[in-house]
Amino acid sequence: MQLDxxxxxxxxxxxxxxxxxxxAVARFVQAGAAVSITATDAGCRSVERPKHLAGWRDVVDGMDLVVLVDADAEEERMIRAVAGRRxxxxxxxxxxxEPIGTVTLIGGGPGDDGLLTLAARDALARADIIYVDRLAPQQRLREFAPGAEIVDVGKTPGHHAIPQHEIERRMVASALEGRTVARLKGGDPYVFGRGGEEVAACRxxxxxxxxxxxxxxxxxxxxxxxxxVTYxxxxxxxxxxxxxxxxxxxxxxxxxxxxxxxxxxxxxxNLPHLTAGLARFGMPADMPLAIIERGTQLSQRTTVTTVSDATEVSTRLRVSSPAVIVVGEVVRLMHHGEEADRISRDVIALAGE
Structure with a gap:
């Protein structure tokens, strides 16, 4: 589509x-247009295909753009006759x-490829093309998906080399070419993974x-x-x-x-903003807080501190993403034996252990 x-x-x-x-429908929907089509079951608003000039005038009126895909010569003549200057x-x-392909959104888990589900492995094995996020498990992806084309669409904090709408456009375009598409995402697709948006784009x-x-x-x-997380x-x-x-x-x-x-x-x-805000609204300064970097991977590092000290400690230790922050008394339960007695006697006793 070449249209300025x-x-x-x-x-x-x-x-x-x-x-x-x-x-055409997929491209214009992805571009943010309100699309109508002279067909049913096309995933957007359908209108009846007129037979006469007056009918086309009613349908075309108010449209910014009319796209002729399989209009015959007489239909094109009538459309051009009723279209306004705008x-x-x-x-x-x-x-x-060719038959339409499919898209499968796959939750890859937190990073360790051993946490991929059997269903995820099966879907990867069937894929023709895989669009992969930065935090998705990739160590054995070539093994799990032999022969598939692998496309890196990963984002880093503050830098989205490939915008979300472009990722969705590529997925849809590949499926419309008849390909079996896998979208491999970190964690679960529906937990802050924009999976709902990608499903909507496909539909x-x-x-x-x-x-x-x-x-x-x-x-x-x-x-x-x-x-x-509970105890x-x-x-x-x-x-x-x-x-x-x-x-x-x-x-x-x-x-x-x-x-x-x-x-x-x-x-x-946003850790400084979070901890300052929690303290401002009454959370105890000594509430335990853990920062787990690169969780489930060999380079995993856990830093245990408190709400009041978290900003200073994380800065000094150069904590970086990806990381999960846990705030709450359960953080004390990661310690065992003598260390548990020293750090959290009251919590362990309260838990009945």
Missing amino acids: LDLAGRTVLVVGGAASARL TWILSEAPASA AAGVPVTVIPGVTSAIAVPAAAGIP REVSRMFTVVSGHAPLDDAQLAHLAGLGGTIVVLMGVS
């Missing part, structure tokens, strides 16, 4: 069948008649999509460090928070008063 037009929020009419126009008209070749384009859950780092990484008589609940953006005062106040365990993903850069 910002399509975000624009109205687009695609003249074609659901199969023949699927590529309406662009573009012709595109129909999509291939809008009429691409079959399934989701394979993954072992979420919110539970697995604390466990790898010896920290249970009888110590923590009856845990709250998982995205630390990607600073929390507002209402959210901080809620967290500080909720009790239980707080697990923060992607929160290293």
